[in-house]
Amino acid sequence: MSMEFSIPNxxxxxxxxxxxxxxxxxxxxxxxxxxxxxxxxxxxxxxLVNAFFFFALGLGALFFLALQYATExxxxxxxxxxxxxxxxxxxxxxxxxxxxxxxxxxxxxxxxYGWMDPDVIDPTNHHYDELIAxxxxxLSKGFFWIRTIIYFTVxxxxxxxxxxxxxxxxxxxxxxxxxxxxxxxxxFLVFFAVFSSTSSWDxxxxxxxxxxxxxxxxxxxxxxxxxAMVVIVLTVIYLKKLGYLERVNDSHIHDIGKWIFATSFLxxxxxxxxxxxxxxxxxxxxxxxxxxxxxxxQALYFTMFVVNFAFPMLILMSRDSKRNxxxxxxxxxxxxxxxxxxxxxxxxxxxxxxNAHIGFMEVGMAILMAGIFIRVVLNNLTKAPLMPxxxxxxxxxxxxxx
Amino acid sequence: xxxxxxxxxxxxxxxxKDGAKKxxxxxxxITEVFSPFPVHGIDPIIGIKDTRLGIMAFxxxxxxxxxxxxxxxxxxxxxxxxxxxxxxxFSYLENILxxxxxxxxxxxxxxxxxxxxxxxxxxxxxxxxxAQNPDPRTTDDRFVMEIRTDENQKFSLKELETLVKETGIVxxxxxxxx
Numbered sequence: 001m002s003m004e005f006s007i008p009n010x011x012x013x014x015x016x017x018x019x020x021x022x023x024x025x026x027x028x029x030x031x032x033x034x035x036x037x038x039x040x041x042x043x044x045x046x047x048l049v050n051a052f053f054f055f056a057l058g059l060g061a062l063f064f065l066a067l068q069y070a071t072e073x074x075x076x077x078x079x080x081x082x083x084x085x086x087x088x089x090x091x092x093x094x095x096x097x098x099x100x101x102x103x104x105x106x107x108x109x110x111x112x113y114g115w116m117d118p119d120v121i122d123p124t125n126h127h128y129d130e131l132i133a134x135x136x137x138x139l140s141k142g143f144f145w146i147r148t149i150i151y152f153t154v155x156x157x158x159x160x161x162x163x164x165x166x167x168x169x170x171x172x173x174x175x176x177x178x179x180x181x182x183x184x185x186x187x188f189l190v191f192f193a194v195f196s197s198t199s200s201w202d203x204x205x206x207x208x209x210x211x212x213x214x215x216x217x218x219x220x221x222x223x224x225x226x227x228a229m230v231v232i233v234l235t236v237i238y239l240k241k242l243g244y245l246e247r248v249n250d251s252h253i254h255d256i257g258k259w260i261f262a263t264s265f266l267x268x269x270x271x272x273x274x275x276x277x278x279x280x281x282x283x284x285x286x287x288x289x290x291x292x293x294x295x296x297x298q299a300l301y302f303t304m305f306v307v308n309f310a311f312p313m314l315i316l317m318s319r320d321s322k323r324n325x326x327x328x329x330x331x332x333x334x335x336x337x338x339x340x341x342x343x344x345x346x347x348x349x350x351x352x353x354x355n356a357h358i359g360f361m362e363v364g365m366a367i368l369m370a371g372i373f374i375r376v377v378l379n380n381l382t383k384a385p386l387m388p389x390x391x392x393x394x395x396x397x398x399x400x401x402x
Numbered sequence: 403x404x405x406x407x408x409x410x411x412x413x414x415x416x417x418x419k420d421g422a423k424k425x426x427x428x429x430x431x432i433t434e435v436f437s438p439f440p441v442h443g444i445d446p447i448i449g450i451k452d453t454r455l456g457i458m459a460f461x462x463x464x465x466x467x468x469x470x471x472x473x474x475x476x477x478x479x480x481x482x483x484x485x486x487x488x489x490x491x492f493s494y495l496e497n498i499l500x501x502x503x504x505x506x507x508x509x510x511x512x513x514x515x516x517x518x519x520x521x522x523x524x525x526x527x528x529x530x531x532x533a534q535n536p537d538p539r540t541t542d543d544r545f546v547m548e549i550r551t552d553e554n555q556k557f558s559l560k561e562l563e564t565l566v567k568e569t570g571i572v573x574x575x576x577x578x579x580x
Contacts, residue, residue, distance in 0.1 A: 276499045280487065317460070401443065 005244055005381045015378070018371030025364025038355045041111040044104050045351045048112065050365040051100045052203060053227075053343045054373050055093030056220075060228025061086035062159055063192055069162070069185025074393035075255055075400045078248050081388065082235050084166060085380035086228065090159050092376050094152045096369075101148060101203070105141055112351040115139040115209045131210055139209070144202055151199050158188045166388065173390030196221040207350035211289045213278070219270040220346075226263035226308075227339045230332040232256055235377065237325045244386050250323045251400045257322030264312035264335065271305060293349045296356065301345055308338040340366060404578050406559055408549040409536050410566045411573035415441045418545045421569030422447045425549075430557065430565060434548040436540040455524075459517045466512030470505040536575075544572075 029046075033039050065083045068076045076083070109116030119127040121136055132139065161184055169177045197217025205216045213219075233256040239245045278286045293301050311334055321327045348356035388394060412418040415437065422432055422444065432448040435441065445452075475494045478484050478501075483491045491497050522528045540546050549566065551559055559576075567574060 272499075272502065276502065279499050280489075282488070319456070 005239070005378075005386050007378045007382060008242065011374075011378055015371045015375040018367050018374070022364050022366070022368025022371055025360045026368060027364075029359055029361025029364055032360065038111075038352060040107070041351055042348075042355070042357075043361060044100065044107075044110045045112055045348045045356075046362045046365050047100045048097075048104070048203075049340075049344050049347050049362065050369045051093070051097040052347070053340055053366075054089070054369045055097045056224040056343075057228050057231050057373065058087055058090035058093045059155065060224040060226075061232065062090055062155065062162075062188075063196075063225065064228055064232070065162060066158065066185040066188040066192070069181040070189055072182060072393075074396035075252065077388060077391040077394045077397035078245070078400075079232070079236055079252055079256070080166070080391065081381065081384055081386050082239065082245075083232055084163060084384070085377050086231055086235065087159055088163065088380035089373055089376050090155060092372065094156065097203075098148070098152065105145070112207055112347075113209070115206060116141055116144075135209075139206055147198065147202055151195050154191050154195065158184065158191075167384060169391060170385065170389045175392055178392045196224075204346055207347060208289050208292075210285060213274055213286075213289075215270055215274045219267070219274055222263060222267035222270050223339050223342055226260065226267050227336055229256060229259040229263055230336055231377075233260065233328055234332050235381075237329055239381075239386065240325075247387065247398050249400065251402045252397075253325065253328065254319070254322045254402060255400075257316060257328055260328075260332070260335075261312055261316045261322070264308060264316075267339075268305070268309035268313075271309075289349075292353055293345055296354045297345050297349060300341060304338050304341040304345065308335055308342065311335060311338075406551045407577045407579060408551070408562060408566060409575040409577070410547045410549070410569070410571045411537065411539075411575070412545040412547070412570065413543065413572045415444075415545055417570045418547060419444055419447065421566075421571070422547065424569055425565060428565060430549060430562065431553045432547055433550050433553060436535045436537075436546040436548070438541055438543060438545075441545070455517060455521065458520055459513050462516030463509045463513035465516070466509040467505055469512070470508035471501070474501050474504060536577075 030043065033042065036042075061083050065080070065087055067073075068080075068083075104110050104112055105116060108118065114120060114129075115132045115135065117127070119125045120129040121133045122128060123133070137143075162181065165177050165181055165184075200217045200220035201212075204220060205212065233253065236245065236248060236253060236256065240248060275290065278290060311331055315327060315331055316322055344358070344362065391397075410421075412421065418435065418437075419441065422435070425432060426447060426449075435444055435448060437444075444450075471494075479491045479494050485491070486500070489497055489500065494501070526534055535541065536546055536548065537544065547566075549562060551557075551562065554562060557565070563574070563576075
């Protein structure tokens with residue numbers, strides 16, 4: 001049985017085309033807006049949106065992998081290599097996100113992270129902001145970078161460990177590695193429970209520096225999880241279409257479809273919980289976040305919510321549609337766009353507000369990143385046999401039937 | 403003609419499943435299987451159609467959504483506009499956020515109760531209804547397959563008996579009914 005994957009020429013051409021189109025659009029966007037007043041903020045906001053969105057796809061896959069290990073799940077064993085390959089984008093994602101954050105830091109926040117500007121914490125300056133000055137023990141460049149580096153290091157170490165043990169398991173088998181993965185999976189979830197919240201405060205919530213929400217971390221995490229599941233199912237469908245993963249059956253695809261359905265609900269639930277509580281309480285410093293978004297992005301914001309909530313709910317509700325690869329792919333692509341818009345509004349709503357537009361720059365960077373992402377994931381898929389050999393639950397997975 | 407019902411008892415669900423496959427491949431129609439727990443994969447073997455409970459659940463849920471919306475609109479907006487927390491209910495749409503949690507709960511309530519009651523009715527297992535299973539041991543550790551002669555006209559009773567007895571049963575029973 002041939003289990004080695006090699007990137008088809010067509011995929012090589014398409015990803016290269018995506019990268020070229022994306023780069024051309026980005027340059028076009030830069031050329032068209034170079035003179036405009038908010039150019040630097042817009043460029044870096046767009047960079048942050050796309051760096052974070054694609055980084056989150058990898059991180060969501062890593063989280064899902066750890067979750068499967070920690071819960072000793074059986075069914076996923078035959079799609080494990082797909083999850084690992086998507087999680088394998090993480091080092092690239094961290095690199096791009098890290099560079100974006102570094103440029104922003106070197107520019108004293110670039111009007112994205114207002115708290116990085118030394119003027120706002122200088123009592124003699126007329127930009128002095130007492131609220132931000134009171135938060136400097138947490139929101140300072142030094143501590144921000146210590147945290148960012150800790151997140152990246154921990155994610156990288158766990159990813160590496162999982163990947164290494166996965167290949168080792170193929171060679172030597174046995175249950176010792178399995179129980180080690182079980183423990184490491186649980187340990188990762190403990191780190192991730194804290195880091196997923198604090199990192200979303202650091203990288204996204206601190207853009208609206210006066211505002212805070214305890215739900216924000218979960219909200220970001222739910223979007224990350226949902227999009228990662230979509231990418232997993234799209235990759236599995238693509239590989240099956242090429243004739244790989246022949247032992248992966250309808251039931252596996254159905255199960256991933258269920259995860260998309262469930263995580264879409266999780267995300268919608270958290271969106272609503274955060275929105276409704278703030279709307280009901282109607283406290284000035286809390287509603288400012290939503291005032292900004294509803295006033296400046298009204299159509300986009302609510303369309304995004306309806307798309308991300310109603311599409312998966314109504315269309316993926318039935319068993320048949322979760323087993324239909326056409327419907328799954330279509331809904332998957334739609335909600336990927338929906339969640340990209342969500343990240344876009346989260347970030348630019350704070351950094352640019354009324355001056356935010358979606359133009360060549362934003363779309364171009366998204367296409368560019370998509371091209372890089374797909375190419376990296378496909379490349380990761382070539383590095384290991386598509387079907388694990390000695391996973392203790394492999395047999396259960398191959399006979400998965402629901 | 404009198405109808406005879408054959409009850410074949412098994413002590414293992416896998417043996418029953420294999421037996422059912424063998425019988426069905428020979429053209430025997432199995433009417434029903436009684437078991438203490440759901441036997442995975444038995445439905446397609448004996449030709450039971452997929453449940454439509456999911457469709458009913460959706461309809462019950464929709465009923466709940468509509469009832470909650472109509473009810474709250476009448477009570478909170480039309481009949482006596484309530485002012486809660488400085489948010490007067492002049493229009494339903496403007497304050498829809500406040501009504502969503504109740505709508506959600508009522509939808510779940512209707513869907514869950516509707517499903518449970520439908521399930522009991524359809525299985526004739528509402529509290530107090532007479533038991534349908536042929537042997538009380540099918541609620542403990544035994545599995546019973548039911549075959550009716552009038553659904554298997556092409557076999558004689560004798561032929562059916564021999565076929566069934568070849569499938570690893572632990573007990574055989576038959577009942578005649580006019």
